[in-house]
Amino acid sequence: MKQLSGIDATFLYMETPETPMHVAGLTLYEKPPGLTGSFYDHFRTFFATRLHLIPIFSKKLARTVFDLDHPGWVDASNVDLDYHIKHTNLPKPGSFAQLEAMVGDLHSVTLDRSRPLWQFTVIEGFEDGRVALYSKVHHAAVDGGAGMVITKALYDVSATPREVEPPPEPGPKKPKPDTAERALANLGALMTNAVRQHFTVLAAGAQMMTTVAGLLVPTAADKEKPEAGGAPVLPNLLPPKTPFNVTISGQRSYAARSLSLTDAKLIGKATGTKINDVVMAICAGALRQYLIDKKALPATPLLAFVPISLREAGNTDINNQVSGMSCSLATDIADPLERLMSIQKTATTSKSIAGVTKDATPKDFTMLGAPFLLPGMMQLFGKSGLADIIPMGANVVISNTPGPPFPLYCAGAKVLALYPVSIPTHGIALNLTVQSYLDKLDFGLTADRRAVPDIVRLAEHLGDALDELKAAVAKRFGVFAAPAASAEVATEPKEMAMAKTTAKTKKAGNAKDAAKPKAAAKPAAAKPAAAMKSKAAAPAKAPAPAKAKAPAAAKAKAPAAAKAKAPAAAKAKAPAAAKSKAPAAAKAKAPAAAKSKAPAKAPAAAKAKAPAAAKSKAPAAKAPAAKAPAKAKAPAAAKSKAPAAKAKAPAKAKAAVAMKAAAPAKAKAAAPPK
Template sequence: MPLMPVTDSMFLLVETREHPMHVGGLQLFKKPEGAGPDYLRDLRRNLLESDNMRPVFRRRPARPVNTAGHVAWTTDADLELDYHFRHSALPQPGRIRELLELASRWHGTLLDRHRPLWEIHLVEGLQDGRFAIYTKVHHALMDGVSALKHLQGTLSDDPNDLDCPPPWGSKRPADASRNGKKPSSLLQSAGNTFNQLAGLAPAAVKVAQEAFREHTLTLPMQAPKTMLNVPIGGARRFAAQSWSLDRVRAIASAAGVSRNDVVLAMCSGALRDYLIEQSALPDAPLTAMVPVSLRRKSDGGDAAGNNIGALLCNLATDLADPGQRLAAIHLSMRNGKRLFSELTPLQTLLLSGINVAQLGISPVPGFVNNTRPPFNLVISNVPGPRKQMYWNGAQLDGIYPASVLLDGQALNITLTSNGDNLDFGITGCRRSVPHLQRILIHLDTALAELEGAVA
């Protein structure tokens, strides 16, 4: 039985009914031309007959009970594929609204720990003729970056390619994750780890110098208390929408900033307007935690597990002018990235833990209500496919990520690039974040305001 990395084990240990610890995603597809009324039924039947399955999708906790025994994985030799891959139909009138309501319910339910920790739902009944796939995978198996890489590995840029693998399969050989390289020995790995840890103290000194003497870093515990930083329940709301990548590129080029800076400024403007609408905008600026992938290109598309760092960004929600907000966000992200570029991946990972350590004890009764949040929300921008993609002839029309919430973190915004679009998925606590879909309207307004600011 392979031992779990500590990062994977922690996602199992902190999970409760109120805090499901899976990442998810909603994909929209256009059926290929000539698809008949039995297209989806036949598609599911053919996929169930496939023997193409990545080993990670057979993995389950060796001790599925909810104790401190989550230290090892085991392989499920008797996996029931028809349990994990389900076919559903939307109620009429089959709008995107009904699809998002269904995805919201699925995203709020726990995965069965006695089985491999994933579910995939094939959804028909959209009035526009498209179909959807909702996927959820436990964070202990994959983080959001590796989950999206896996999805891209099942797609093709050829609309005539009808040999794409199932959502749990792979085009790569079973041993492709080794990329032709001999795995490092335990002694070599230990040596590398020791060398990086030896540099942690100087790295910590550098962080302290940047933060306290030069005042260039956004620090944890500086975030104001908001309506988003409260204990949460287990039910979720999910909203999704796409925007043109060209519009974001044009703003970034005109302002001399990165596309991610523009995305953060969109979110900042939307959050400012939403909180004003709720009579809940604090005087101090909101802080976002921005995940940064620490994966190397050599990890390949079949990477699994968790390997992310965390930057804190000043969202400048106290500034009414969208141009000034964008400039403040750019400065905050530039300083954080500069520091990360000077650290090793392990040092970055360990120092990122300072930013998120408080979340580990957030379930303690009374803790969230009586402390300041380390940050106000997570905003994650995950690279996706750069061109139009297809799955067995069906055109991919949208990829909308659904993420994890924790006590004190009732809202998450995750987006991914998808050809010519940016696809946003917004996950919120159903009880704590009213009228979640209004944030989509405010994102659209914020984008238009940024265009006006740089014109």
């Protein structure tokens, strides 16, 4: 028998009919391609080949004699898959809201302690053809880190399941000890544990006192650090009263939502915060709005209990290795960015305190008679209603577990989402747990149904809180194309609301930019008809290509041409004339102005208005330039001209502008006397 640690056993002692102590997951799947039968049958056959990879699934609890010490795990003689893998269908139409309600009902039922402490339920009947798996495991067996070990055993990284080692052949059964032998073994283990725990507590107590002293009185080495500023400001440990801090019932409400992990990372990068800080800020924004709607927002900030893993890197033990810290949610701050920065500050302080006390936190303990004393105390606490009066140290629980950034498959079915389902307790009736998967943050909100009957409304505020943060970051740092991204998020279905990535916004913007030249090209195509009027005056001009460019040249090229060829006066006048005059008038006017004066310099003045005018002046040089290379030829012609011609060009540009503004109709008549 492997005895449970003090932390593992505590989850057994805390369990009552009103406070089930199991954790769960809600996994959404896309059916394997080509599957025609029941997914339940398909999954059960597959699971039987992986059961041996999760040893805790073949263990059950064994009590010590007279319940003197923590129980232990022993091999189960038989694992009844009919009990452990259930099947159900959603009522029609099979919506996501119906799935959430069903998960709340399933999560209200405690596990049978005479069997291995786990149970799966395959859920079919979705209107869109998906399937789901609700997987429930007692918290005495696993924590978040151990849960990921179970995930790795069941899931693959491709649609084709990997080959696994077959289960070992069962060995000879050991004879079951009689009561006397068990009693002697238990007493021996109890004495050994008591002595071991006695020294562990003494060592932990000394380390804790040293740690607390170091926090309150910085050492000389700490004072030399740039960030040292005396004793740290300890976090507030007295939460305000909220509707979540009550005695709970045995019924559960549940809601799940997915948000964009990419957006959360962009917010963190822009503000210098971590993903955990952003997740806390999203939860804080949703809680703030929910309480405002209920006219129950306290003046002081809500406090969250945040679990901290004590698991070392690479540790895959199937047990609990957790501690926790208290963190302010800054719900008294209206501005989302200020709220985020406040959360970061208090979380950093709490993490620093939790970090130095981590090694001093006892991971095991022994208490004589704990198996019957502690459950009785929990039942008394629940029936007394003390949780309605006594503050519990936190208003809500918020937990964030990193998940795989790559797609997973189970029995050939692609995993679409991994929603956590967690534990409310007396005094803390709401638990918000987040797990990342691919580019999403999958939120699972679990609450007492009596305390939070409208949990779906709270879940909807999560997306609103993310949008609020994105808009604030866009305004301050210009990271997001906020309006387009927010509109896309708002159009998502409520049950699967998911923030879109900024890549889609950029793609839409690029599409708009690509469409602009096409809109501008239409007037250019209409110009050759107007150009026919000036053909007689400039037979060698090649009007069609030159004038097709006129609108683009007038709007986009004029400033550049003017800067290169003409003085400041021409720079100012040419673009103004080109933009204010109609294309037809510009075409008729430009040749008149250019031909009457300084023919060599005409390209410099007239280029902003109509490149065709310059082409009509020097037939020998401009004949090849009448086609596309007009830009290359014009500078060469301009450089070969005398400075006097340059002086005339601005004057003529001014005259052309004046004539256009004064009498557009007379412009055509003025052209022939050139």
